[in-house]
Amino acid sequence: MTRLSLTARMSLMFMLAVVSVLTVAGVSFSELSRRHFWMQDQQTITEKLDSIQQILMASNSNLESSHVRLELNALLGAHHELEAVITTTEGIVLFSNSHISNLPTPFSQENADMWRWEHNGRLYRGMTARVGPQSGPHSATATLILDVTSHSHFFMMLERWFWIGLAISAITSGALGVVVVRNGLRPIRQVTAVATSMSAKSLKERIPLAPVPSELQELVNSFNEMLARLDDSFVRLSNFSADIAHELRTPITTLLTHTEVILSKKRCIEDYEENLYSNLDSLNHMSRMIDDMLFLAKSDNGLITPDSTRINLEEVVLKLFEYYSLLTEERGIDLRLSGAACIQGDSLMLRRAISNLLSNAVRYTPAGATIDVTIESRTDAVTLSVVNPGGTIPPEHLNKLFDRFYRADPARSEGESHNAGLGLAISRSIVEAHHGRIWCTSTNGVTAFHLEFPLRT
Template sequence: MTRMSLTTRMSLMFMLAVTAVLTVAGLSFNNLSRHHFKMLDQQALNEKLHSTQRILTGMNSIDQFSEFKPELEALLGAHRDLTALIIDSDGKLLFADPGPMNVPEKFRTTPNNNVWEWRDQEQMYRGVTAQAIVAGQDKPLTVILVYDVTQHMSFFETLERWFWIGLVISALVSAALGWMVASSGLRPIRQVTEVAASMSAKSLKERIPLAPVPKELQNMVLSFNAMLARLDDAFVRLSNFSADIAHELRTPVSNLMTHTEVVLSRKRNIEDYEDNLYSNLDDLKRMGRMIDDMLFLAKSDNGLITHENKSIELLEIVEKLIEYYRLLADERGISLTVSGRGSVRGDVLMLHRAISNLLSNALRYTPEGQCINIDLQQKGMSTLIVVENPGATIAPEHLEKLFDRFYRVDPARREGSPSNAGLGLSITRSIVEAHEGKIWCTSSDGKTAFHIELPSIGMRAV
């Protein structure tokens, strides 16, 4: 089933709203007008009736009726649409102006001052029936006053007919106006759609201008532009990541090919073949570690990392790592110190790997004869791990990007040893985030520190 467009629905809603308002207003005006004219007719009939009753009750006997007849004619004959009938108790017509009228019997006995309505074919009448007491008469006279309101009713019927015609025209006009207003108001949405439809890897820099957008849609446009910025950033990072992967894998593959070609260029003794195989093995191990790291990051990106949830004493992990890196540190005269303690829940091997990556990174950039300090702090709901080392200050614009894959502060040179693929900090961040923590870096006054904040024991579900 095809759904109507938003413009069509808004136009129909606008048309229905206008039609409903006009219908209520028109019907209300019609009913109020009818009621107003009815009240005017009733007032006029009552005034004529009271005047007639006063004349009739002023007679001393029915014999004087002919003397008062001119006065009645003057009173009741002034209105051309009024018919007046006076009937005695025997049903004899005593007075009829402008002439006799065949009033239905049921209206001849209607209680005093009750206005009744009567339709005779195309004619519409509104009248009142009352009684008048005459001196010397045992039974009262019946006075019937009837207004011919056909002209009024014809006016209202014409008014209603034109009202419905006008309502149809107004509905069509309002639908057209609603379509124009909706189309104009939804133009920014069409712009968003056009930009979204034209999006490609080469046009992610395009943005929707905010100036012509209505206030109600500015948040949507801002969100869309922000989404484009995130997509652009993610695409650039993905492109760089792909290029970096190719670059990182090209070196060991080239080494393997070169070594193999050299060895196969002529016959060699067994020792040369063994040396080539050992060299190839080193490159294969490096490639294997890189592939494992990339698989780990891919699982992290898709939320597939699962880990144990055991109670861990961080001091024990740090002391083991210090013992492991002690020999490498002593060769360069670098000292390793640890202070404080803290406990968290998590996976021992994963946290061991995260802290090991930070220590390895610190050793790589710490000048000879300096000191690396690991500080553990238990702070209420969280535990803080700080690995601080002296060295060159990192510019602020690089701090947030240090955890990107293959990111280099100085892209013109390769940092670290050949075994360093530039994935260690990315893996560390993935491990920390898998433990519901956060990691950041600070660098100033010749000191760089990596901070890891993890929930303390009891703050994470077991």
């Protein structure tokens, strides 16, 4: 079953709304007009009956006098659409100009209500009432009949033109509805056109908001924001792919070179062993890089679910101090901890995140300096800061330090053979998995990495 398009459905709804409004207006006008004519006819007949009553009451009980007949003729004879029959209780006709001889009996009897009668294709309204004295030989009965056929003709013509006008209005409103709806849906067609033309090379296109009506601006804004996110993700993915190729090329090239050299001629067993150990070192480096990339891929897809256990950050940091103690003692670097706090989280993940920060701090701290780790507890969060002296990182690089394979400058790059540049990205993924945040500050030769974890209640 083929479904109607949005333009067709909205146009039909617009046409139905117009037809409904016109129908209600037409029916209301017709009913009000009929009510008006009915009241007008009733008023005309009532006024004539009142005038007849006054004439007969002023006749001094001489209903058959010529003066009464002249007054009745002057009152009723000039109205061609009004027929009247006035007879006394004795059956004497005081006045009659009616050509209707077969008036139904119920209509010829006294009744306070106006009646309606159709005869020979004509429409009549009338009233029969007692006039003159209410009783006695001098009272009379007046039957007034008003020909209202012109009213019915008026309503027939009105009804015919109403249906013709309604049909024309329906067709016109349907056509106008198509034009209005198509113009109103133009921004949606623009969105469709942009979406259809989307490719990896056109993600920077945006739909302008100026010609878009206010009702659709939220939709267009959402679409533009989606394009911005796609563009950002595509750029990151492209850069990530290029960085992976660059990082894997170095160990693979090393493996190939060492293997080609060792196989260029016959060598002793010690040379082969030395080459295998060198290859093993490169393979371990590639294995760690692949594991890190798999971890980040899981993080991007929300597949990291940390455990929720009570962790004493002071104990975690002290154990890491022991791990790095040999390296720091060789370079005369002091490790100093202040503060203590407990949070809910995954012990192994948090140990890895803090270890990456300490590893960077030890690598870039000058010999003989001190690395400070500060733990601060507040009512709503716990903050852990790793502060080390060294070169100042330019402000434009601070927000990019946590991107994969990002290198602010050669002096602070992780381009050594054992560092792939993924440590800070992994730390950020771990912190965000714990609903926290991580950021870096660097001023006056002092660089600090801050981890903030919300306290769960």
